[in-house]
Amino acid sequence: MKTKHILFVIAAALVFIGCSRDEESLFDSSASERLKTYLTNAENTLVAPVNGWEMLYFPNTESAGYPVLLKFTENGQVKAASCNPQTTRNKYKEDMKSTWAIKADYGPILTFDTYNDVMHAWADPQTDGDGFLGDYEFLILEANEKQIRLKGKKHEAYVEMYPMPADLDWEEYFKQVNAERDKIVTRNNGNQFDYSYNGQTQRMTYQNGIMIENVTEGLIYPFVVRPNCITFERPLIRWGVSSQNFTLDENNAKLISMDGVEVAFVPALTLVETLDAKLDNNIRWKLDTKDMGSESKTTYDQMAAALKQQNGTLRALYMQREVKQTISTEGDTLLNKQDYLCIEFNHPKRGVKQARYEMTYTMDNEVLTYQYVQPYPDEENMSIALLSILGGETKGVAMIKDLMCGKFNITSATGSLVNPQQLYLTSTTSLNKKIKINATD
Amino acid sequence: MKKTYLLLALIALCFASCKKDELDSKSIFVDPEVKTDTYTYEFDQWLNTYFTKRYNVEYIYKLDDAAMDPNYNVVPVRLGMADTVAHLSLYLWYDVYDKIVGKDFLTTYGPKMIQLVGSSMINAAQGTEKLGYAEGGIKITLMKINAMKTNDTEMMNEYIFKTMHHEFSHILHQQKTYPKDFESITPQDYDPSGWQYRYDETTKDMWLREKPAWKLGFVTCYGSSETHEDFVETIANYITKSDAQWQLMLDSAGVDGAKYITTKLTMAREWLAEKYNYDLDAMHREVQIRQKYLPSDYDQVMQCNFDYRTYPDYKPEN
Secondary structure, rough: OHOOOOHHHHHHHEEEEEEEOOOOOOOOOHHHHHHHHHHOOOOOOOOHOOEEEEEOOOOOOOOOOEEEEEOOOOOOOEEEEEEEOOOOOOOOOOEEEEOOOOEEEEEEEEEEEOOOOEEEEEOOOOOOOOOOOOOEEEEEEEEEEOOOEEEEEEOOOOEEEEOOOOOOOOOHHHHHHHHHHHOOOOOOOOOEEEEEEEEEEEEEEEEEEEEEEOOOOOOEEEEEEEEEEEEEEEEEEOOOEEEEEEEEOOOOOOOOOOOOOOEEEEEEOOOHHHHHHHHHOOOEEEEEEEEEEEHHHHOOOOOOOHHOOOOOOEEEEEEEEEEEEEEOOOOOEEEEEEEEEEEEEEEHHHHHHHHEEEEEEEEOOOOEEEEEEEEOOOOOHHHHHHHHHOOOHHOOOHHHHHHHOEEEEEEOOOOOOOOOOOEEEEEEEOOOEEEEEEOOO | HHHHHHHHHHHHHHHHHHHHHOOOOOOOOOOOOOOOOOOOOOOHHHHHHHHHHOOOHHOOOOOOOHOOOOOOOOOOOHHHHHHHHHHHHHHHHHHHHHHOOOHHHHHOOOOOOOEEEOOOOOEOOEEEEOOOOOOOOOEEEEEOOHOOOOOHHHHHHHHHHHHHHHHHHHHHHOOOOOOOHHHOOOOHOOOOOOOHHHOOOOOOOOOHHOOOOOHHHHOOOHOOHHHHHHHHHHHHHHHHHOHHHHHHHHHHHHHHHHHHHHHHHHHHHHHHHHHHOOEEEHHHHHHHHHOOOOOOOOHHHOOOOOOHOOOOHHHOOO
């Protein structure tokens, strides 16, 4: 009898246990089937666009982005192309001898699993073990026909992909990118912008493809330059306003949001200050010998003729600056700046040489004062040698002063204020004393 | 009696309640589909024939970063290099063991996986780079393959085949204990954390950079890191270095250095012969002559069934 009771209780319990796992399934299929379906859909999405994808590639969260064009084919082959200053030396490069795959890891992963000259140049450890710290395996966050969102598996940068227009040639795409780079970023290190919204501003400095807040431990915002716009690695959120894409306004005077909000990057420096900031960032300003006022042209021609008479050639003139870091006795970092004018010339007997002359650079109410000081010492004494070729110290120094020194008003020669790479320096006393200088590396 | 019926009814209910939950015969794991039109299908089939079926080894050339040490940044191998290294591995490695040690040797003791990686593992802080490693006697990983110049035998030896002999020798001594006396030949000079500072940085010749280690009785600086590495470096270098290179090392090592190296080689030679019936000198000779007749067209090694004597430029040795 006792045994029956026990059996009764066990059987009763079994009934309820037996039924308890009849939970309603939230999904129509198993987890593995759903994952397989997701991966298949992602594969189909990747191979769909006839002209491939525009990938906005950021190696990591602290690096500028660069576009990569990709054409995935169903057989597992991928063609990748790029043209950028970091990995292709600004030359168009493509490689189609490698493979891609979609696989399941801790999520759906897009991988480039054999070496591609374009894709893996970012991840190659080079000799320091790091290289550009880029990824070639990406977690797929979202994949549809209009956009694919990825996240680098190791270095965690967000990477977006957009279908390429069917009729846009890949090399032409990069020509457009490079034209846009020239308008916005080329040789623009150190330039400052006020990120502005509704009367509020945050000062930022442009440096190597990144906008950096001018605050101690300020945030950094890497972006990529595309044809006609720039796109940040992730939306830039400030004052409760979010924006990720910006384009030059019609006057090339500022970068305005394309995301329906009234935020903009407005150049914060005057042209005199921009000229100064670029000098601080190792950018040289080269005299444009094809575009100058009549008075300046006469002086330049005299200088060139004097060299030619001695079987030499005048090659180029650069406004330059040497910035040296020193530590004060109190432990503060001090910047010693020395401006100089560099004249490159063919010495009649000794080949290509450079002569340097110490200068002073001062700014006052958007007027630049550029003054000659003395020859800049060098081992071969080229500064003295050139003056001698030009007809002696007095005559030589007079030519330099006539051509490059004085008080100048500055105007942009390209019209762009976002990246004023070419400037006119017009003397405050004579409109015919006018030179054009171009930013150069 | 009523209670008994009730009990039976309850038990019946139990099974009834479970009845509708029949197991689905379909596996939740979906078999990978074999596609015959993939970009690498032909190469994969070739690998299946010559590596998987013949030597029971998986040749992994598509990199899965999850399989790598996350502390290092590495990149995959180029497809062309994967193809070249596969052909050369058959010619300069697998087929040599078949001929010298026996057909079953590598299927028994050989690695079950060979993984190729395009770059090396660089530890910039220590100034070292890893060119390969063996895991549990099963898997050999070969690195820095993309940097290899296929017409440079010395470079291929250093980056690939020396590494393969090195890692495989680790597998051999993990299977059968190597002579303990080996550890007492130069016990005072093993330096696990400072071996990399022994290179002669004044010369650019990769092999001559090892000279300071020779004088201490090691064939390489890495060999002076610890005894296991010393043992396998002795074997791997003896196989892959030419007679002239080996003699140059002994001549440069000084009396003591040469004596220690020769003692180590003798010990390794006897151990391999005794434990595995493996003739180290025959292995050295075979590898050297195959390196000498290294075809530039790697399909040639397949067409000639690895027999260098049938190559057009073969000249019989006197």
